Amino acid sequence: MIWILIFAIPFLVSVALTPLVRLFAIKIKAVDQPNERKVHQTPMPRLGGLAIFIAVSVALRMFTDLTADPLLPIFLGSLVIILLGIVDDIRPLSARIKLLFQVIAAIIVVVGGVNIEFINIPLTDKVLNLGNFSYIFTILWIVGITNALNLIDGLDGLATGVASISLATIFVMSLIMGKMTIMIITLVLLAAAVGFLIYNFYPAKIFLGDSGSLYLGYMLATISILGFKNIAVVSFLFPIVILAVPIFDTIFAIIRRFRNGEAITVADRGHLHHCLLAMGLSHRQTVLVIYGISALFGIAAIFISQLSLWSGLLIIAVLLIITQFGIEWTGVIGDTRKPLTNLFLIIRNNFSRKE
Numbered sequence: 358m359i360w361i362l363i364f365a366i367p368f369l370v371s372v373a374l375t376p377l378v379r380l381f382a383i384k385i386k387a388v389d390q391p392n393e394r395k396v397h398q399t400p401m402p403r404l405g406g407l408a409i410f411i412a413v414s415v416a417l418r419m420f421t422d423l424t425a426d427p428l429l430p431i432f433l434g435s436l437v438i439i440l441l442g443i444v445d446d447i448r449p450l451s452a453r454i455k456l457l458f459q460v461i462a463a464i465i466v467v468v469g470g471v472n473i474e475f476i477n478i479p480l481t482d483k484v485l486n487l488g489n490f491s492y493i494f495t496i497l498w499i500v501g502i503t504n505a506l507n508l509i510d511g512l513d514g515l516a517t518g519v520a521s522i523s524l525a526t527i528f529v530m531s532l533i534m535g536k537m538t539i540m541i542i543t544l545v546l547l548a549a550a551v552g553f554l555i556y557n558f559y560p561a562k563i564f565l566g567d568s569g570s571l572y573l574g575y576m577l578a579t580i581s582i583l584g585f586k587n588i589a590v591v592s593f594l595f596p597i598v599i600l601a602v603p604i605f606d607t608i609f610a611i612i613r614r615f616r617n618g619e620a621i622t623v624a625d626r627g628h629l630h631h632c633l634l635a636m637g638l639s640h641r642q643t644v645l646v647i648y649g650i651s652a653l654f655g656i657a658a659i660f661i662s663q664l665s666l667w668s669g670l671l672i673i674a675v676l677l678i679i680t681q682f683g684i685e686w687t688g689v690i691g692d693t694r695k696p697l698t699n700l701f702l703i704i705r706n707n708f709s710r711k712e
Contacts, residue, residue: 363541364548365371367416371552374408379556379563387446389564392594403446403566405517405553410439410572412549420541430469430540431579434462438503438575442568456500460569463499464580464683468491472584499578505603506574508610510565512630514558514642519602519651520573521550525597526655527580542580546573559641571709574603598661598673601654602629603648650683 380387382402389401389459414432415541417423423432444450461676466472472495475484487494526548531539550573556562567575581596597604606629614620657672664672 361437363420363544365414367545368552369409369445370415371549372555374411375553375556378404378408385447403562403564404568406439406442406569407517407566408571409549409553409569413545427471427583430466430471432467433637435575438470439568439572442571444604459500459503460496463496466561467495471582489578502578502600503571503574505607509603509606510570511643512640513561514554515630515647516570517550518555518559518648521547522651522655523577523599529659539580539583540595545687546576598654598658603652
């Protein structure tokens with residue numbers, strides 16, 4: 358019964374608050390205007406993260422002790438992120454200012470004792486202790502994942518849905534490992550995100566805005582550290598697999614912009630969702646395809662956690678091959694050689710000749 362309440366309360370608060378936040382966003386002119394890079398054609402209220410944040414805060418206050426570690430530093434950092442996002446939704450800030458406050462939020466978490474202390478070395482029983490570098494590494498991880506989710510927030514319901522799938526995956530894995538605190542946090546976040554998704558899925562009535570995408574990205578980054586920092590086998594691979602869609606999309610964007618001689622902060626229309634749209638998929642189909650990809654990686658992460666090391670690495674190898682095919686098929690990093698596609702064509706042609 359308690360788990361039903363843990364899900365129901367943030368879900369209902371999110372559902373009830375989102376229309377009010379939408380009206381508030383319109384009143385204060387926190388509205389996303391269409392341009393040549395964006396997909397939507399009409400002005401759209403944003404600030405959706407405010408509804409999610411309030412719903413999560415209410416539920417966590419009811420079911421956890423927000424003043425206790427590790428929740429206190431995470432919550433304080435989230436306050437910085439949500440305030441940053443709200444201001445940016447009202448009046449867009451420069452990339453440098455946003456990065457500065459993201460780093461401040463990450464430092465609050467690190468000072469509060471939440472950090473990546475070591476990385477397991479695959480195929481060995483050894484670990485790489487990061488020592489003082491753990492602070493820098495943790496800050497980079499939090500800032501990186503925070504921005505990764507923000508970068509994929511280009512279609513109605515896309516970032517919210519991908520975050521929800523990642524949260525559901527972390528919940529299942531924390532359930533398997535018996536991590537009660539992580540179970541509560543992820544279930545609360547998932548419920549609030551799903552409640553908001555009712556209004557955010559295509560055709561959206563409100564956008565996440567930076568307040569939502571930065572907040573969800575920040576929370577995913579921090580709870581992934583809490584959930585997997587002490588697992589004995591390839592621990593750092595789990596959050597990477599779970600968050601593969603935003604991570605790979607960000608990496609591909611950096612590669613693409615580097616190849617084009619552009620700054621990595623320059624926005625473009627080369628993200629995965631842009632490529633799928635250019636291939637002829639509809640708005641809804643594109644979102645559902647990316648949901649499916651995210652779910653595939655999430656399910657793989659759960660299987661990896663329950664299998665032997667070699668079996669887990671085999672699954673990761675298969676995922677990497679699938680990813681390479683995806684790169685070649687969609688052209689997400691621009692025009693490039695297509696070794697796997699070419700190999701497939703050679704094999705197919707040889708079989709055709711034999712027949």
